[in-house]
Amino acid sequence: MRHATIIFYFCAALLLSACAEEQSMEPGQTNNDFADTTKISNESIFSQEPSNQAKDKLSNHDEISAVKAVNTDKNIVIAIEVDHHERFTLSQIEKKYKKEMEDKFKDKKVEFSTDKKIVLELEKLEQDIKDNTITKKELEKELKKIVKLSKEQT
């Protein structure tokens, strides 16, 4: 009887921990297609060309699963999501890509984040730009709010 309970717990533990390594990819094959990005363009506000460039560049990397970016004439805010098992080295990844983006956009102030909240907020903003439901001033204000949010400390 006792053995049965031990085996039960062991199986339960196995079941709960088993499905971690399912992402075995063929060599050479990248998951670019799955990187969640939407290119946006709306010339009536600010040209989102720099943001689209950033998305193109970042989604080439395997470990990035989603890129959101919005820019004004002076600022660009980029948020990425990384694959779950890469989160162990999240701070290194953030540092690396932040530097890459700062080198690429020397004329703009780059804000870089890996935070889920920033991803969500930028997604909302991208949708607004796409639907043309936001003015230049509002966009600047929203972006300022997001930057402030990303700087908040506990």
Place this chain on the structure above:
Amino acid sequence: MSDEKKKNLPPEAQQYQDFQTKREVKRPLLKNCLKAFLVGGFICFIGQIITTFYIYNFNFTEQTAGNPTVATLIFITMLLTGFGLYDRIGQFAGAGSAVPVTGFGNAVIASAIEYRTEGFILGVGGNMLKLAGPVIVYGVFSAFVIAIIKTILVQWGGF
């Protein structure tokens, strides 16, 4: 008990010791570890759900959502302790229910309830942190030691 101490005991006591070790119920160590792992993990899972809830519905980032999550978990623990349910969970899971922040909350709230009869100042106020006090003291102390080690490594070790 070590052998040296055992030699100093009278023979009857030694006999009793042998008798006792033979009859002692063995603790199911592996089973207890697994129970603690599963229940502790489940509590953390609930915490993660609450964190995600705060990120999606309120103005919190991953960084700042930790504070309201801890507050919510302790609030839930308060209710569970008051209704006597957390004792049952603790009995079943052991360390799994004591190590997460809910265990700390339980230790504070349980003693607050227990000493209610002795009044609010000397009873509740004086005894509330009886169990949780050591946690705070050694938590702060070990944080201090770790900070010193880190400082030494970063400043002179060049890591």
